[in-house]
Amino acid sequence: MDQIADLLTSIPVLGVVFQLIGYLVDTVPVIAPIFVGLAAPIALGALCGIMNERSGIVNIGIEGMMLSAAFTGFLAAGLVAQAFGGGTPGPVLGVTVPILIGVAVAVVTGMLVSLLHAWLSISIRADQIISGTIINILAFGLTGYLNRLIITPNPRLGAGILQPWHPPQALVDLPVVGWLFTAFFAHGPIAISVLFAVIFLQVMLFRSRWGLRTRAVGEHPRAAETVGIDVIALRYRNVILGGIFAGLAGAYLTLEQSGSFQNGMTSGRGFIALAAVIFGRWTPLGAFGAALLFTASEALRVAIGLRPPTNELGDVLRAIPNEFYGALPYIVTIVVLVAAVGRSVAPAAVGQPYYREART
């Protein structure tokens, strides 16, 4: 067996491909838990995007929604912890009252910012891309302003972070199941909830009355209206509910991953989420897969740094500049977008304001 492997990997050019496969098989189990965790905010952001776009509203403001939720969640948790104490992590997954309040505030923030987006896009019928742009600029400016005003003079502000779950050793030892368990569930509560949120939304979107109505409103609002669906109300509801996911994504960044807030700390994750929506063809499962794929390239970069591959593969991978891995998700998105346009198109009514009165 080893001889065959040696033979395969020593073929000129093609051998490097086999070496890569071998390397991935070796390292993926090790890095998988890391990149599932990294994918959590992107997948949550993508769920927010799906809720919007399936109802016919473009949302490029996911980034701003996440950023503002990350800020308010951190601020609320920190202030509560400062006033009432609560620095020690809770017994179950590090859950404490301040952190719970922080997560709740983050979710409400996500919903409020989404309400602004809904109002601008649905009632005012402003251009939806402009509306998203405004949300991004406003979130960046306001969080930056308040950060310097409130958090900078108070550097010890913070409420700690949620702790990862450690699955029982008996489970981890199971052959494949154990690995899957570690990969998907050895995280903090928000990252764990992502998988359930994805499956829940997938089922709801394609197997429930609400899902059918949502898709109808996104594809052909006039037809939906004629069968008695309140297009405006449903769009409002879905956009605001979508804000929950953006809020959770923000809470993940400050209350589960880092425990602090920096200006612009979403650093483009909201935009990657937007790409994940498209890559995943506007389905929750697809978007989750896309988010995993995107963070896998980041994880691969880390892995190459930690466990440098040997042989010719090592030479090849070292020749590829480090920055390439950072750009890979974006390159892949463009390629997919170019290749998929025509076959995988957005909900038909996306981006078009709805007028109840007759007007094409």
Place this chain on the structure above:
Amino acid sequence: MTSTTPKPDEQAPRTGSERRTELLQQVRTIASVPLASVLLALIVAALIILASSVVTTGSVNFGLPLVAYGALLQGALGSPQNTILQASPLVLGGLAVGIGFKAGLFNIGGYGQFVLGATAAAGVGSALSTAPGPIAIVAALLAGMVAGAAWGFIPGALKAWTGAHEVVTTIMLNSIAGAVIAYVILGPLLAPGYSFGRTGDLGNATLPILIGPNIHLGVVLAVLAVPAVWWLLYRSTLGFEIRSVGANPSAGRYAGMRPGFLIPFTMAFSGLLFGIAGSTEILGVSYFMIPSYGTSIGFDAIAVALLGRSHPFGIAVAALLFGALRAGAGLMQIQAQIPVEIVDVIQAVILLFLAADVVVRRLFRIRAAGAIVDVKTVTRSYGGRTP
């Protein structure tokens, strides 16, 4: 949409005074909503500053907004050259986004086009640092223009030929540009002998200072770009085609215009303007490029273009306003302890009122056209259907 359709000259020659009143009327119609939005945004920001005084001092300080705005004005007008210097890249970026709007395109890729232009100019400029000044400067500027235009051309071509929407592709290309400049500046362009990664000294490629302590040649380019873009848009056949395709792609196509050429051209031109902005910032202001160069020019330019209603002269005015805010913000932070980020907030709130122009018009009883009328075709094509 109708406002973008070029109007034929209507009547027989008019007298000078008639023309003047008509022009005034037009300016009033166009400028009333943006002006009202700016006013409202300043009021909102004043309220935010009031609320901040509660946070920082524990009591409401009613004088604080006045102190803050006083310092802002003093900072902006006390040293007008700083205002002009801040406005210069905003003019170029605003024109870039504005011409995109006219063609029905939304260029959010300003960041990428700007930093790539800046990096190319820094690279060529440092390579030619000992060459004769004019040659080095022209070559560095050209490099920046080509790099910016190329980065703008990609999403344009993708949109025209495959239907991939430019909003998504330009956002992706921004991140790719960040990776590219990090690689190039830490690789081939890395200047030895510094404790941090940066490009080499510019030497003779530095833009000459023309007026006062810091008004460089790039400011002149920005000023000249305003009439140039106006001429292109409103006096040339190409501009007519750009505006027609932007206002109604199908009508444009039936009239024999070629979106397959016009869309990539407009995006490349837009990128070229961002490229000039990036190169002049490096060659005239910061003199070298670093891999983590941070700028919010991409979004600022969108704000400028929207406030200026995509018209070159409106954009120039809007850029001066935002330039003044940025130039004065430093002094405001020192004198009133109001973080400079309030400028970003003001900018966003102005946009908010522009987008929610219905509210603004009702408040001020303005009977004018909506504020953002040029962007309608942009979002309609988002779903991947070619316009």
